[in-house]
Amino acid sequence: MMWLNGQLLPSAAIRIDPADRGFTLGDGVFETIRVDQGRAAYLARHLRRLRDGALVLDLPVPWSDRDLETAITAVTSAGNLEDAAVRITLSRGPAARGVLPAAVSTPTMLITAGPRPPAASAAHVIISTVTRRNEASPLSRIKTLNYLDSILARQDAARRGVDDAILLNSRGQVAEATAANLFVIRGKNVLTPLVADGALPGVMRSVLLERCGAVECSMHPDALITADAAFLSNSLGLREVGSIDGRPLETGSPLFRAIEAEIRQGS
Amino acid sequence: MMWLNGQLLPSAAIRIDPADRGFTLGDGVFETIRVDQGRAAYLARHLRRLRDGALVLDLPVPWSDRDLETAITAVTSAGNLEDAAVRITLSRGPAARGVLPAAVSTPTMLITAGPRPPAASAAHVIISTVTRRNEASPLSRIKTLNYLDSILARQDAARRGVDDAILLNSRGQVAEATAANLFVIRGKNVLTPLVADGALPGVMRSVLLERCGAVECSMHPDALITADAAFLSNSLGLREVGSIDGRPLETGSPLFRAIEAEIRQGS
Numbered sequence: 001m002m003w004l005n006g007q008l009l010p011s012a013a014i015r016i017d018p019a020d021r022g023f024t025l026g027d028g029v030f031e032t033i034r035v036d037q038g039r040a041a042y043l044a045r046h047l048r049r050l051r052d053g054a055l056v057l058d059l060p061v062p063w064s065d066r067d068l069e070t071a072i073t074a075v076t077s078a079g080n081l082e083d084a085a086v087r088i089t090l091s092r093g094p095a096a097r098g099v100l101p102a103a104v105s106t107p108t109m110l111i112t113a114g115p116r117p118p119a120a121s122a123a124h125v126i127i128s129t130v131t132r133r134n135e136a137s138p139l140s141r142i143k144t145l146n147y148l149d150s151i152l153a154r155q156d157a158a159r160r161g162v163d164d165a166i167l168l169n170s171r172g173q174v175a176e177a178t179a180a181n182l183f184v185i186r187g188k189n190v191l192t193p194l195v196a197d198g199a200l201p202g203v204m205r206s207v208l209l210e211r212c213g214a215v216e217c218s219m220h221p222d223a224l225i226t227a228d229a230a231f232l233s234n235s236l237g238l239r240e241v242g243s244i245d246g247r248p249l250e251t252g253s254p255l256f257r258a259i260e261a262e263i264r265q266g267s
Numbered sequence: 268m269m270w271l272n273g274q275l276l277p278s279a280a281i282r283i284d285p286a287d288r289g290f291t292l293g294d295g296v297f298e299t300i301r302v303d304q305g306r307a308a309y310l311a312r313h314l315r316r317l318r319d320g321a322l323v324l325d326l327p328v329p330w331s332d333r334d335l336e337t338a339i340t341a342v343t344s345a346g347n348l349e350d351a352a353v354r355i356t357l358s359r360g361p362a363a364r365g366v367l368p369a370a371v372s373t374p375t376m377l378i379t380a381g382p383r384p385p386a387a388s389a390a391h392v393i394i395s396t397v398t399r400r401n402e403a404s405p406l407s408r409i410k411t412l413n414y415l416d417s418i419l420a421r422q423d424a425a426r427r428g429v430d431d432a433i434l435l436n437s438r439g440q441v442a443e444a445t446a447a448n449l450f451v452i453r454g455k456n457v458l459t460p461l462v463a464d465g466a467l468p469g470v471m472r473s474v475l476l477e478r479c480g481a482v483e484c485s486m487h488p489d490a491l492i493t494a495d496a497a498f499l500s501n502s503l504g505l506r507e508v509g510s511i512d513g514r515p516l517e518t519g520s521p522l523f524r525a526i527e528a529e530i531r532q533g534s
Contacts, residue, residue: 002285016283016290018269018377023283024356025414026293032364057415058422085364089291097299097352097381099414099421099446110285114364134401136437139415146413147292147366148324148406154366155325170403170437179366 001078003071003111006063008078011112020108021101022091026145028108029053031203033072034116034236035084040072042235045203050088053142059092060107068111075113084113085236091145120163122242122251123232125177127221128153128165133175135198140175143200150178164232166224166244169198174219180232180239181205183214184223185255190214191223204233204263212259229253238263268345270338270378273330275345278379287375288368289358293412295375296320298470300339301383301503302351307339309502312470317355320409326359327374335378342380351380352503358412387430389509389518390499392444394488395420395432400442402465407442410467417445431499433491433511436465441486447499447506448472450481451490452522457481458490471500471530479526496520505530 002011021027031050034041047065054061063071068088076084093106131149133140153165157178166182169175175198176182182199184191192208193199194216208214224230229250230241238260240251269278288294298317301308314332321328330338335355343351360373398416400407420432424445433449436442442465443449449466451458459475460466461483475481491497496517497508505527507518 004285011285014285016285016287018271018278018281018283018379020283020290023287023290023358024297024354024412025418026412027415027418030291057418087291087364091290097354097384099417100425101418101422112285117364131405132401132403134399134404134416134437136399137401137416138398138419144415145291145293146415148294148411148413149401149404150366151292151294151324151368152405155368158367170401 001075003075005109008074014110016108017094019094019096020091021093021095022089022108022145027057027101028059028089028091028145029057029143030087030089030145031143032235033086033088035072035076035081035086035113037082038073038076040069040086042203042207043069045206046235049143049201049203050090053144054090056138056142058101059090060105061090062107063109071111075111079113081113081115083116085116086111086113089145116236119237120239122240123163124243125164125166125241126157126160126162126245127224128156128167130156131167133167133169133198135169135175135196140198141195141201154178167198168221172221173197174221174224175199177232180234183208183231183233184219184227185229185253186227188255190255190259191217191219193219202233203235207263208233208259212262229256231256268342270342272376275341281377283375284361286361286363287358288360288362289356289375289412294324294368295326295356295358295412296324296410297354297356297412298410299502300353300355302339302343302348302353302380304349305340305343307336307353309470309474310336312473313502316410316468316470317357320411321357323405323409325368326357327372328357329374330376338378342378346380348380348382350383352383353378353380356412383503386504387506389507390430391510392431392433392508393424393427393429393512394491395423395434397423398434400434400436400465402436402442402463407465408462408468421445434465435488439488440464441488441491442466444499447501450475450498450500451486451494452496452520453494455522457522457526458484458486460486469500470502474530475500475526479529496523498523
């Protein structure tokens with residue numbers, strides 16, 4: 001079952017209009033939310049970010065936080081998913097041809113849920129050479145439906161036999177992984193690239209900055225060579241990095257374990 | 268009527284799956300094609316570019332050029348559209364959650380047609396200050412469903428009371444307009460930004476380079492201040508630029524008229 005614009009429907013009954021600007025132009029935003037035992041983790045932060053992104057695109061969000069929370073519960077309950085990965089997609093909805101949105105749009109709000117992916121072993125990653133994050137675009141700071149740079153980098157990683165890729169920005173500074181923020185551990189320091197350098201302001205990233213002593217800093221790719229350890233973070237959880245461009249990194253450090261324990265507390 | 272994966276159907280019967288990666292991630296490419304008296308202009312070039320873009324995304328195109336030509340005719344005929352703007356959209360189709368595409372996908376190929384927009388008067392444009400083209404991404408060289416940078420720039424233009432915006436690249440060089448290539452006239456010279464600087468290799472742009480004596484060159488925004496005239500080109504036609512950031516440009520020059528006459532000849 002999925003929730004579409006206020007209605008809970010079987011997925012086979014859900015029709016996205018072929019003129020929906022989400023489909024024709026990637027005109028929209030989304031969130032991926034972890035549900036633990038029926039509870040959506042960090043929901044207020046996710047809904048705040050969804051609204052912030054919609055504001056950048058001048059996209060109305062005709063639903064209250066309460067409406068969306070109720071909808072998430074309805075979708076996960078209908079699927080008997082105590083633990084789930086929920087996705088909220090908001091597109092500008094159907095429209096005539098043209099780049100400029102109409103003055104009034106009828107957005108598409110779709111909420112889906114699936115099983116949470118199982119915890120994965122440490123990720124082997126490369127530094128992507130096929131594309132760059134565009135830190136000069138406001139889109140690098142919101143979670144939009146324009147995901148092709150990440151797709152290209154992930155395809156390159158797969159061709160090269162690894163799990164993920166780190167994207168640099170247009171000036172060659174480290175930005176993030178294809179669907180996760182990157183954190184680097186050096187001694188007791190936990191560092192993550194700046195939003196101004198092209199890191200998406202991830203919900204889990206903000207938690208790590210506020211509660212786990214992580215700090216932001218501009219990061220040259222050389223910083224990855226001299227790291228003790230590294231991990232990826234997104235709303236579904238943390239994943240250690242086992243190697244970068246073939247160079248092995250330490251895994252299972254007490255510092256990483258402490259961070260992992262900490263983020264399980266919050267909401 | 269629309270054509271979806273081999274079938275001509277009423278638009279109300281066309282359902283895009285909510286899990287289609289075109290909708291969830293902007294994972295696909297498209298073409299806009301001008302149809303004149305039932306004939307699709309520069310069709311071979313459009314289909315070549317569609318296939319080139321699909322190759323970059325490692326996206327299969329399970330239709331021959333002949334299939335697609337027949338489909339375009341079927342759609343325009345069903346709509347009694349002698350003159351039309353046709354759009355071909357190719358997405359990777361429905362898939363489970365995740366950035367990496369599955370090894371085998373079932374692409375969505377959708378062909379739609381609408382009336383051609385009427386010829387417009389000279390466009391007043393600004394140089395966008397809200398976002399930049401990412402010339403470091405291969406996506407700047409293919410026509411993908413990731414159109415949000417152009418949408419942001421066009422929204423900014425509208426807020427500032429003009430028709431369109433010129434996007435610079437990450438290094439501050441001129442790239443293109445939001446849905447058209449830019450050509451600048453200085454004396455007898457007709458100049459257009461480099462693909463390497465973030466210009467989409469437009470089909471009409473290639474015709475202008477091959478047949479109308481236009482040349483590519485890297486272009487600082489100052490070059491727009493000293494231009495005699497400028498025009499926008501896309502597959503639906505040419506449109507003169509009446510002003511850039513408030514500075515008026517010459518319109519109706521014999522050189523522009525000659526170029527306009529020339530592009531009507533080809534195919």
